[in-house]
Amino acid sequence: MTLTRTLMATSALTLAAGMVTAQDMVNDMTLVSWGGAYQASQHNAYVEPYLAMNDGVSAVWDESSAEAVTKLRAMSEAGNITWDVVDVVAADAMRLCDEGLAMEIDFDTMLAPAPDGTPATEDFGDLLVNECFIPQIVYSTTFGYRTDLIDQPTSVCDIFDLEGFPGQRALEKRPIGNMEWALICDGVAIEDVYDELETEEGVARAFAKLDTIKDSVVWWSAGAETPQLLADGEVVIGSTYNGRLFSAIEEQGQPIGMLWDWQMFDIDGWIIPADLPEDRLNRALDFIYFATDTQRLADQAKYISYGPARASSAPLVGDHAELGIEMAPHMPTDPANAVNTFLFNYNWWASYRDDLDAQFQAWLLQ
Amino acid sequence: MAHAETDAQGRILAADGTPLKQSLQRALRAQKMRALLLIAPLLLFVVITFVMPIGDMLLRSVQNKAGTHYVPDLIPNVAEQIEDWDPASGELPPEEVFRAMVVDLQVAFDEKNHTQLGRRFNYESPGMDSLFRTSGRRVSGLDLETDGPFREALIDINDDWGDLEYWATIKANSGYYTNSFFLAAVDMERDSTGIAQKDPDQRIYRKLLVRTLWLSAVITFCTLLLGYPVAWLLADLPARKANLLLILVLLPFWTSLLVRTSSWKILLQQEGVINDFWVWLGFVERLSLINNQLGVVIAMTHILLPFMILPLYSVMKTIPPSYLRAAKSLGATNWTAFWRVYFPQTTAGIGAGGLLVFILAVGYFITPELVGGADGTFISNRIYFQFSAIGNWGLAAALGTIMLVVVLVLYYVYDRLVGIDNVKLG
C-alpha cells in the first residue's frame, strides 16, 4: 500500500461518496420540520402513506425548522438548495415569500379541492396569509401545570403569583409571548398590547412584571422541554405548544393540566423553496397535493391536538389513533378552549424582534 | 579531505566538479524543496478547507450587505444622492433623495430585495423592517412621471418616511463597508451625534464576553485544583500503577463530549441521581445544580480535566523525586519543600495545561447550551443564536472575529511559553 495509492484511493472514494449523494437527490425527499411529537404526527398521517404509495421514494427528516429562514438564505446564496418541502410558522413564511426564497403557490391548481368540490382557496380561507404558505394546522402556545398543586391555576396571570403558586416556572427564552402576557397581567387591554410595547415605558413595564418572577424561571428553547420539566416536577407551571402538552397529558399520562387562558394562536404550514430543479419540484408538489388534502389534515389530528387548517377537515376530526379519545375538545380552536385568545402579531414582531430580543437577553443577564 | 580537488581560485570542488559550497547550497535547497513538497498538499488542503472559510467569514463582519447584495448596489441612486444631505441640519433630505428611493425601491421590489434592505436597516433602527416591507408594493405602483413630488408620496404611504432618524440610518449605512457590526458587538451604536454606548439595558455582548472569560478562568482554576494532586500522584507512583490509573484519566478524554454532557445533564437534574442521593441522605431541599453557572462549571471542569492533568503529568514525570528528599534533609518543612522546590519546577506544566484548558473553554458551545440555562451561556451560544435564529450574519461574524482574536492571542502566548511542537496527546 503506497502512500500515493492510498491518496488516490481516498480521493476516488470521496468523489464517489459525493456522487452517490448527488444521485440520491432524485429519490430522496428532504422534509424539514420541528422534530418531536409534531414531526411524528406528520410522519404518521401523510409521509408514511405517501411513501407506501410511491415505491422507491424515501424521505429524510431535517429538524431545522427553527433555523429554516437562515439556512434557506444561505442555500439560495450558494445556489444549492438541499431541501424539498419546509415546515415553517406563518411569520417565517412571510419572510421567505417576501425575499423570494419560497415558491409562489397557485392554491386552486396545486392543492386538492375539498371532497365536495370547494376550491382550496375557499377551504383554507383566512389562513392563507400569503402566496407561498400552505397552512397545515393552527396551534397555540399555552400553559401546563402540575395537577398535584394544592390550588390549580385558572388564569395565565397566576404565573406571576409566587405566593399562590410557589415553585419554578418554565418560560420560553425569547421575548415573544412573554412580553404580551406580562402586559396583559399588568392590566393592559389586549388591543393596546402592541402599542404599549412600542414605547420604552411599555417595554420597561413588561420587564418590571417579569422581574417579579425572574428568579423562579427556567428558560426553555425547545418545545419539548416544558413537558419534560413538568413531568419531572422541576417546574410547577410552564408555557409550551398545546400539542406537546396534549401528548404529555393524554399519551404519557403525566400529572399535568392544561390552562387555555390567553393562549397565543399561530399557524404552521409548508413552503416549497424557490428554484427547485424540475424533477424535485414535481415530487414536492405531488407530495404537497397529497399531504394537505382534507383527509390527510384530518388524519394528522389523530396524532396531535392541533386544529387542521382546512374548514372541510374539521368535521372529519375523529378519535386519537391509539387512545381512542375524541380529539375535538383538545383542539386550541375548540370554543370551550378559545375563550381568551390572541393571535400574536408577526408583522409587528418582524420589526421589533431583534431590538426586543437584545433587550430581553440583556435583561436576562442582569 | 586530503584528496579534495580545488579549482583555479583554490575553491574546494565536489565530485561533479562544481565548487563544494555551491553544491552544498544546491543540496540544501533540494532538501528544503523536498520538505515543502511533502507539506504542500496538506497546507493547501488546510488553507482551502479551513483558512479560507474563516477569512471569508471575517470579511462578512465589515461588508455592508443586505442578503447577498451590497447595500449600495441595491440603492445606487439613493447612495449617490444622499451624500450631500446632512442629518445634523434637522431637515428631511431633499426631494431628489426621495425620488431616488422610489426608483431604487421599485427595482428592489421587482427583484424581491426590498425586505432584505429593510432587515439590514432594522439592525440599526428598529421599525425599518416593516417600513420597507409594507411600502414595497405601494411604491412599485407609483408612476415616476406623474406621481411626484415623492416626498409627500412616500410619507403618504407611511409616516415613517418622514422620520429623520431613519434617513440618517440610511445615509450612515449606504457604503460598501461598515463598522456597525463591530460597534454592535461591543454594545455601541452610531446615532445622530456620533458613536455612543448603547443604553445600559441593551448592553449584552461585553457582559457575555466578560462572563465567558470569567467562567473559563474559574473552570481553568478548578481543573488545576483537581488536576494537580492527581498528576502528582501519577508522577510519584511506580510506572505500572501509574499507567493503570492513567486509564481513568484517558477514558473520559476518549469519551464523546455529548455522552459526558448528557451524563451531567442526567446527574444534575432536580430529579436526577445526585439529588435523589441527597434526599436519601435526609435533606429536604433539592439542590439546583443545572441550568445555571454552577452546572456549567461542574460539567466543564470534568470535561476539560484531562487536558490539565496530561501536561502536568508529563512535566512532573521529569522532576527527580530526590529533589524533594534533598530539600527535606536540608531542613525544609514539608510545605517549604513543596512550595520552594517542587512547585516552581511544575509551573511550565501549569502554564501549558492552564492555557490549553482556557483556550478550549472560551470556545465551548455544546455544554453551556445544554446545561447552562439562562445565566450559564457563553459567547459561542450567542454567536450561534445570531447566526442561525436571527440571521444577523454580520454581527455573528463580528462577534466571532473578536473571539478569534482573543483565542489567537492566547495561542500566541501558548506558543511562546510552551511551543506548539510540544503539544502532547495521550
Place this chain on the structure above:
Amino acid sequence: MAFTETRSDTLRPSIPFTLSFVGLVGGLIALALGLMRGQEPTQLLQFTGLTVVLLCALAFAQLHLFSNAKGAMIVTGVVVGIGGLAGAGIMGAIVFGGLAAAFSWFVFWLHTRAYRDPMPNYLTSEQVLWYYGFRVICGLVFFYLIFPILVIIPLSFNAQDFFTFTPEMLRLDPAGYSMKHYVDFLGTSAGRPWVDAFRNSLIIAPFATLLAVSLGTLAAIGLTQPHVPFRKQITALLISPMIVPLIISAAGMFFFYSRIAVQGSYLGVILAHAALGVPFVVITVTATLSSFDTSLTRAAANMGADPVKTFFKVQMPLILPGVLSGGLFAFITSFDEVIVVLLVGSAGQKTLPWQMFIGLREQISPTILAVATILVVISIALLTTVEMLRRRSERLRGMSPT
C-alpha cells in the same frame, strides 16, 4: 511528641489510639451530616455524641471478639448485611454489609498499624496523615472523572423512562431492568433515526480519517526534515483547527462550503472533519518521527537500500503506531463532532452526535442513554487500541523507557 518514636514503638497496638481515631472520624462525619441537614445545635450535639459512642463501642467489641481483620469483616459484614436485607432488600444488604465490613477493616487497619506498611518507617505522623489524606483527595478526583461515564451504563437498562435509579433498580429487581432503550435505538414506528445516524457517522468518520491521515503523515514527514523554511509558522497554521473555537470554524465553513457547493453533502462534511482531524495526525506523527533514530535510515542506506525501500522497510514500520494513533484521534474527532456537521451537513448526513444533540435539546428520550453506553464501549475499545499501539511503539523503538 508521642508519635515521633521509632517504628517498633508505634507498631504496638493501642486501644485508646484506635478508639480515639475511630471516634474522631465518625464524629466528623456525623457532624458534617448533621450540619448539612440543618439540625439544631442541641440535636446536633446529641446526634454526634451518640454516633461517637456507638462507633467506639462497636470498635471496642470487635477488637475483643476477633483476632484479625478477616474474621471481623466477614462476621460483621454478614450480620449487618442480613439486617439490611430484612430492612431494605438486596441493595440494602450490599450497602450496609459493605459498610460494616469496611468499618471492621478500618478498625483493624488502624489498630494493627497496617497503614504504615507501604512507607518508610522514619515518617512523622503528620506525614502519614498527609500520605493518606492526599490519596483520599486523589481518589475523589478519580471518582469525579469516571463516575459520570460509568453511571449511564446501568441507567441505560432502566425499564422506565426515567433518568434516575428507580426503587426496583436499587432492589436489583430484574423487573426494573430491560433492553427496551436498546430496542428503541434499533428503530420504532417513527423510523430508525438512530441507526441511520450511526450509519452516517460510520461513513463520514473513516473517510475524514483517511484524508487527514494520508495528508497529515506526508506533511509530518516534511516537517521533520532537517531544513524546513517557516517550520514554526506552518506548524502553527496546521494545528490551528484544534485551537480555533468550533463555532467560528463551523460558521466560516457554512458560508464558504455553500459557495463552492459542497454544503449539505457528504463531501462537505468529510472535508470539514478531515480539516479538524489534521492537527491530531500532525502532532502524533511528528512526535513519533522526532524521536525516530535517524541513524537507522543511514544504516539502511549504507547497506544499499534506496530511499523508497528505506522508507517502507525501516521508517514506516517504526512510525506506524504513531500514524495509527493519530488516525484514531482524527476518527474520534469526526465521530464526536456536532457543530460543524450541524451547519455544513444537511439532514442526509445527520450523524450520531447530531441526533444526540437534537435529542438532548428537544425531547430528552432515554434512548440517549443506550446510545451513550454504546459510545462509551466504543471509546473504551479505542482507548485500549491506542494504549496497545503506544506500548508497541515504545517496545519497537526500544529506546525510551517511560
